Amino acid sequence: MTVIIKMMNETLNENTYREIEAYTLSQMAKLENSNHNDEHVVRVKNNALKILTLLGIEGQVDKNLLKAICLLHDFTYTVKKPGMYTYIFEGQIEKRIVQPVLTKFEISDETKKIIISAVSQHAHSFPFRKLNKRHNIYAKVLQDADTLDFFDCLRIKNYMERNNRSIIGKIKNKIGGRMIVYGLQNLGSFLNYPVLAKSFFADSSMKCIS
Numbered sequence: 001m002t003v004i005i006k007m008m009n010e011t012l013n014e015n016t017y018r019e020i021e022a023y024t025l026s027q028m029a030k031l032e033n034s035n036h037n038d039e040h041v042v043r044v045k046n047n048a049l050k051i052l053t054l055l056g057i058e059g060q061v062d063k064n065l066l067k068a069i070c071l072l073h074d075f076t077y078t079v080k081k082p083g084m085y086t087y088i089f090e091g092q093i094e095k096r097i098v099q100p101v102l103t104k105f106e107i108s109d110e111t112k113k114i115i116i117s118a119v120s121q122h123a124h125s126f127p128f129r130k131l132n133k134r135h136n137i138y139a140k141v142l143q144d145a146d147t148l149d150f151f152d153c154l155r156i157k158n159y160m161e162r163n164n165r166s167i168i169g170k171i172k173n174k175i176g177g178r179m180i181v182y183g184l185q186n187l188g189s190f191l192n193y194p195v196l197a198k199s200f201f202a203d204s205s206m207k208c209i210s
Contacts, residue, residue, distance in 0.1 A: 047145035
């Protein structure tokens with residue numbers, strides 16, 4: 001209980017959030033990979049806010065802090081190109097890259113710890129089921145918001161269209177399509193809050209592949 005109360009007292013004022021938002025989006029907008037660009041992090045931010053509403057836990061987090069965490073979670077890709085090494089060690093790389101970025105803003109040390117902890121542990125929920133169930137609410141909501149974006153219609157369509165330009169890409173699409181179907185059918189297994197599997201995609205039109 002003490003930990004929860006302490007986290008709820010950690011806040012990010014509106015001006016600082018706006019500074020982080022402007023800086024992060026300006027950097028992420030330069031990325032060509034639609035899986036890790038400004039549009040992706042904005043979708044993750046919106047997913048996180050929707051999760052708070054669906055779970056009825058808006059009062060348990062500081063929304064500015066959560067939004068900042070979502071916008072920063074893939075900052076790795078402003079420095080590193082997507083690839084096997086980056087994918088495997090994304091958490092460690094993200095931690096190393098985000099730490100100096102946070103010095104640009106007026107943020108308390110405790111708030112910095114919450115941000116770094118969340119962004120460095122967001123990866124590998126799908127398909128590896130490496131979840132943050134024992135971590136704080138920021139880490140759990142971020143991870144689920146990011147996982148749910150994996151099944152976003154726009155992201156799926158962009159991925160498929162990009163890969164359809166080559167034979168190897170078309171093979172990737174077949175494999176990716178099967179993974180998406182598998183993920184949707186077992187979505188609760190890849191979420192810290194399994195109940196979201198039933199409520200988040202209430203509109204079936206959001207499931208591009210089913």
